[in-house]
Amino acid sequence: MHYTTAHEDTELIQLLTPDGELREHPDYPLDISAAEVRGLYRDLVLVRRIDTEAVALQRQGELGLWASLLGQEAAQVGSGRALRANDMVFPSYREHGVAWCRDVDPWELLGLFRGVTNGGWDPNEHGFQLYTIVIGTQNLHATGYAMGVQRDGALGDDGTAVISYFGDGATSQGDTNEAFNFAAVNNAPVVFFCQNNQWAISEPLERQARVPLYQRALGYGFPGVRIDGNDVLATLAVTRRALRSAREGQGPTLIEAFTYRMGAHTTNDDPTRYRVSAEIDEWKQRDPILRLRAYLANQGMATDTFFAEVDTEADQLGERVRDECRALADPEPLDIFREVYAEPNSHIDRQRADFAEYLASFEDAGVTEGR
Amino acid sequence: MHYTTAHEDTELIQLLTPDGELREHPDYPLDISAAEVRGLYRDLVLVRRIDTEAVALQRQGELGLWASLLGQEAAQVGSGRALRANDMVFPSYREHGVAWCRDVDPWELLGLFRGVTNGGWDPNEHGFQLYTIVIGTQNLHATGYAMGVQRDGALGDDGTAVISYFGDGATSQGDTNEAFNFAAVNNAPVVFFCQNNQWAISEPLERQARVPLYQRALGYGFPGVRIDGNDVLATLAVTRRALRSAREGQGPTLIEAFTYRMGAHTTNDDPTRYRVSAEIDEWKQRDPILRLRAYLANQGMATDTFFAEVDTEADQLGERVRDECRALADPEPLDIFREVYAEPNSHIDRQRADFAEYLASFEDAGVTEGR
Amino acid sequence: MGSKLTLGRAINTGLRQAMEADPKVLVMGEDVGKLGGVFRVTDGLQKDFGADRVIDTPLAESGIVGTAIGLALRGYRPVCEIQFDGFFFPAANQTFSQLAKIRRRSAGVLSVPVVIRIPYGGGIGAVEHHSESPEAYFTHTAGLRVVTAATPEDAYWAIQQAVASDDPVIFLEPKRRYYEKAEVDTDATLSAAPPLDAARVARPGSDATIVAYGPMVKTALQAAEADTERDIEVIDLRSLAPIDYDTVADSVRRTGRLVVVHEAPLTNGVGGEISARVTEECFYHLEAPVMRVCGFDTPYPQSRLEEYYLPDLDRILDGIDRAFAY
Amino acid sequence: MGSKLTLGRAINTGLRQAMEADPKVLVMGEDVGKLGGVFRVTDGLQKDFGADRVIDTPLAESGIVGTAIGLALRGYRPVCEIQFDGFFFPAANQTFSQLAKIRRRSAGVLSVPVVIRIPYGGGIGAVEHHSESPEAYFTHTAGLRVVTAATPEDAYWAIQQAVASDDPVIFLEPKRRYYEKAEVDTDATLSAAPPLDAARVARPGSDATIVAYGPMVKTALQAAEADTERDIEVIDLRSLAPIDYDTVADSVRRTGRLVVVHEAPLTNGVGGEISARVTEECFYHLEAPVMRVCGFDTPYPQSRLEEYYLPDLDRILDGIDRAFAY
C-alpha cells in the first residue's frame, strides 16, 4: 500500500489579493509573462461577456435555460489555461469559461440550452467532453479515462492529464467519492477540480459537508489543496502543478477552488428566497476581474488602450454570440431516432418508419405542419 | 460549520497483546471485572462453536451457504458487548457474534442460510436489524435511524446509539461514503464499525483503498480509530467510548477493527485460488481466543474447571444448533405472496388465487406433490 | 369548503395536512427547505414545521432514500423529494433492493412507509434528464406502490393517502400540470376520498376506451372531445401499481376498443402490460388489438423536438383511427 | 474443430478470443482476477493478459460502470462483470442515464462500447439478491442492447459479438445453465455466426409457439417434448432488445397460439411487451390471448420456495393448456 504523507492543513492559497497585490507563495512560484497575464485578463472579460449575453438571450426567450458562471471566471480560466492541448476535460454544466479555453465556440455551448441538441461539440476535437447534468457522474468518467491514459502509456511530460469539474454539492454524491477512491487505488492521472461556489441551488455549504472540502482527499490518500478560486493566478499555478503531478505518474489531486456563485443557480432560480444580498455585496469586493485589472494597472503591465480594446472585443463577441444563437438550426423531427444505436436496430427502424409515415399523412392531407 | 480537531494518526489500539499481556492505554482505561472478562471468553468460544457447527451443517447440505466469522470473534463480541439494550445494530451478513450478544438465537440466524426465510428474527425485539446482503446499504439505514433517534430526543446517558457493521470492501461503495457524510453533516449518533478482515472475497485490501481505512473519517470531519480487532478488550473499550460519544450528541465515529478472515469468504469460496496459507499461519498467532485464555490463566482469573465448563457448554450448544437447524420449518408455497404489501393488493391477490388453484389442480388429479 | 388550487399547491396543502395529522411525517430532499423545492411543492413547510421535519439533505439521492429507510425503521414516515425524474437513478439500489423488499424480508415485522415524490414527464422545454417518465421501472418492482395524479383534487387526496399507506409509495407528479387549477374540497375527510388504487372514468363513452394517467389524461380528454364522430371513454388510471383492471376491463367489454397513452418509451412500458392483461381478460370482446400511443424507444430528445416525441391530440386520434381500422 | 464446452467455459473462451483479437478489450469487475470471478467465467484471463487488462476493481458497481464509460471514451472496450443480478442496481444511474445516452447526447460523435455481463436468474438455491431477472429494466431503456444465451454455442459467439458491437450491451448469463455442456465449433469465424439480434427456432412445431430465452429455453424444450398430444414450436429469443419479431410473428401466424415464459416477475416484464406486440401484429391469427408463464409479482423468495416461484415444466404445460382452452 502507498502511504501519502497526510494532511497539510494549508491555508487558502492566494497569489493575488482582492486589491490586486501579488503575494509570493513558496510552493507555487509564479512563472508567467506580462503578455500571458494580459491574456488571462482578456479571457476573464470575454468569458463574462459570453455569460452576460447568454443570460440576456434566455430572458429574450432564445434559450430555455442558462447556468451562469458569474463570479467563477477566475476558477475556470485559471484552470483552463493550465491545461495543455492533449489534456482532457470532463465538465459539469457551468464550465463555459473552461470551454472557452478549449476553443469551443460559445454558440456551440448554447445549443444545449436552446434545446436544439443535448451535446453540441466534438469532445475529442477540443479535449473537452460534453456537459454532464447528472451530478457527480463525470468524475467516474474522468477517472476511467485517466485509467485509459495509464494503459496507453501516455504519461510523462508530453503526456495527457485529465481534469474533472464539479461543484460543492457534487461532493456528496456516491459517484464522486467512488471516483476519488478509484483514482487513488489506481493512482490515476486525474485532477478533481471542485468549484466550491458555496451553494448547491438553495443549499449552503454546511448542508453538504462538515469540514472543508479539500480535506476529503486525505481520507482517500491523495493531496487536497484549497485555493482562492477568485484568484486566476493562484488557480493557474496550483492547477498546473496538479496536472504536472498527474502527468508524472504521481496520481490524483483534489483542488477546492473557493469561490462564490454571484448569480442565480440558473435562470430558473430565485436566490432571494434563500440568501441575503449582503453576502453578494461582500463577494463583489473579491471580484476576479477587478483584482487582475488592478494588478495589471498597478504594475504598468497594461495600458488603458489595452483595457479599451478588450472591451471592444467583448462587444463584438457579444454581438456574434447573439447572432450565432439565433442562427442555430432546429433539428428535424426524425432526428429523434438518430444515433440511439450505432448499429441497425429493428425497434427504432420501425418506429422511425411509422412516424415518418404518420408525419407524411399530414402533408398528404394538405396540412403543412402536422401539429 | 463544525471543525473536528483532525487526524490523530494513532497507532493500532491494542490492550491485550497476542501473548495475552495487558497493556494500559491512556485514552482507553479498562474498567472491567474478572467475571466480565470470563464472560467475554465464554462468548468468544460459544460464538466460534456456532460458526463451526454452521460450516459443518452447510457441508451436510442442511444450509445452502454460510459466511464464517472465524478469526473475527473478538471484533464482534467486543463491540457487541459494548452495546446497551436500547442501542440498535445494523449488521451486514457475517455478524453472528454480534447477534449472539443481542440474544438472537443462533438457529434464528440459520434460517436465512437454509433458505427458509430472508430474515429470521424481530429486529426491534433484539435491537438487531436483519442481515443486509447488498454491500454498504445498511450504513445509510443506520444513519437514518440515528437521525430518527435525534428527532426523538433519545440521546443522553440512557439514550440510544446506533452501530453499523460492514467490511473493508464495503468502504468502496458510494452508499458507505454517503452515509459517512450524512452522519457528519447531521452529527448523527452512529458508530461505523468496519471489520477490516483484509479481504473482500478474493480482493486484498490494496484493491479497495490506498491508505488505512480509519483515515476515511477525517475527510468527512469525524474521528476515525484503528483497533486491534483480534483484541476483545480493546474492541470493547474503544466501541464503548464511541457509543458514549454518540449518545452524548458528539456525533459519529469510524472504528476500523483490524482483523483477518481466517476462513473462506463463504462456504462457496475457495481461497486457495488467491491467497497463501503462510498468511493464515501468521494470523493464527494472533488468535483472539487464545490470547484471552492466556490472559485469564496468567492472571489467575479463571481456572481449568472454568475452561472445561465453557467447552462443555459449547458442545451442548453445538448439539442444540444442529437439532434446531434441522427443525426449522419449510415455508409453504403460498408464503411467496405474503407480506409483499401491507395493504391488500389486487395484483398479488389475483396471482395468489390463481396459483392456489393451480396447486390444487394437482391434488384434484390425485397427485400429492405438484412438482 | 372548497378552494381553487393548482396541482402543485394541492400537493403542498395535502403534505401540510399530513404533517399536521402525524408528527412522524417528515419531508426530505434537495432544496425542500427555504426554497420550497424547485417547483415550490414544499413551499412554507420548513418555516412552519422546522428544519428537523423538513430536511435539506446533502446532494445524494441514494443517501436520501437510504436514510429515509432508516428513519422509517425508527417509526418515521419520510416523504422524499427527488428533484427530477432523471435524478432518481442513483437511488435505484436503495429503492429496488431495500425499500421494496424490507417488508417481505422481515416477514411483515418491519414497515418502511416511505413516499418518494418525483416530478416527472416532459413538455416543459427542459434540458436532458428533466423530462423522463420512469414509471415502468417502478411498476416492475414488486413491493412498491406506484401512483400519479391528473387533477388537483386527486393530487390532494393521493398524497395524503400515500403518506398514510404502510407500503412504500412512488408518487409521480405530472410536472407540466403543476399549474393546472381546479376546485378542491379541502374540508372533506380523507376517508371519504376514493381509494388510492382505484381508476376513475374521467369521461364516459361507448365506442372506444382511452386509458391514460398523469399528464396524458388532459390530452386524452382533449382528443376524446375532438373526436366528433365517436363517443370515447377516457379512464384515468391514477394507480399504476396495482392497476385497477376491473374498471379498465369493464370499459373495454363495453367499447371493444382500447388505446393506451403514455409519455414513457413504448417498449416494456406500462402500456404493453395493460395491453397484455386486457387482451387476456377481454379476448373475445376486443374488435382490434390494443393500440399504444407512447413515447419512442429513444432517449428523451432535446426540447425542440419534444412536441414530436410526446403523444399529442393528433397522435391519440390517429391511435383511435387505427383501432377502428380493424 | 469443435470441443465440448460448458456455457461458462464458452463465455470464457469467447472473452479470450475477443481479448486476443483486440488489445483494447478489457475485463473489469469484482474478483475477476485471480479468482476468475465467482463463477470462474474470467478464469485464467488475468494470468494471461495481465492485471492492466483484467482489473480487480474496488467493490463499487457505479464505479465499475462509470470508469468503464471513461475507458470507452478513451478508446477501450471494457467488459464489466456485475457479480450477481441483484447487485446491478448501484450501477443503474451510470447505465441508464450515461451509458445508454452518450451516443445520442453526442449526436453519434462518441461511442461507448461497454459490455455489462450479469449472471442472472434463479434455481441455484442462493440467498436474497442472487437469483433475480432484471432484464425488463434494461429492455425499457433506449440505447442499450440486451442479449442472453441459452446454449454454449450461442454464448461463445454472442459474447464476442457483444464486445465487437459499438453499442453498449447488457449480456445476461443464465447462471443455472453455466454447467450445461455442448459442442462448440471454436474454429468457425465470427462473421459466420448468426446475428446477435436474431431469434432462433429451437424446436419447430405447428400447434403452438413457446417463446423463451436464457435459462427458460431448456425448460421450454422439455415442456414441448413432454406434450405428446401437441406439436409445440419453441423459439429462443436470444436478443431481448431488439427482439426479432419477424421470427416470432412468423411462428404465431402458423400456430395461432403463443406462450411466453420468463423467470422475471409478470407485471411489466418482457412477456407483457411481447404479448402486446404480437397481438398488434397477429391479431387475426391468434386463437387465444398470449399466455404468460412467469415469476410472480413478489420479491424473489427464499430458496426453499424457488421451485414454486420459477416457471417449470408443469406450469408451462398449464400455460399451453390454457391457450388451447380458447
Ligand SMILES: Cc1ncc(C[n+]2csc(CCOP(=O)(O)OP(=O)(O)O)c2C)c(N)n1
Ligand atoms: C443526481 C442529480 N441530482 C439532482 C440534480 C439537480 N441539480 C442540478 S444542479 C444542482 C446543484 C448542484 O450544486 P453544485 O454541485 O454545488 O454545483 P453548482 O450548481 O453550484 O455549480 C442540483 C441539485 C442533478 N442535476 N443531478
Ligand SMILES: Cc1ncc(C[n+]2csc(CCOP(=O)(O)OP(=O)(O)O)c2C)c(N)n1
Ligand atoms: C453491492 C454488492 N456487490 C457485490 C456483492 C457480492 N459480495 C458479497 S460479499 C462481497 C465482499 C465483501 O467484502 P467486505 O466488505 O470486505 O466484507 P467481508 O465479506 O470481508 O466480511 C461481495 C463482493 C454484494 N453482496 N453487494
Ligand SMILES: [Mg+2]
Ligand atoms: Mg455549488
Ligand SMILES: [Mg+2]
Ligand atoms: Mg473484508
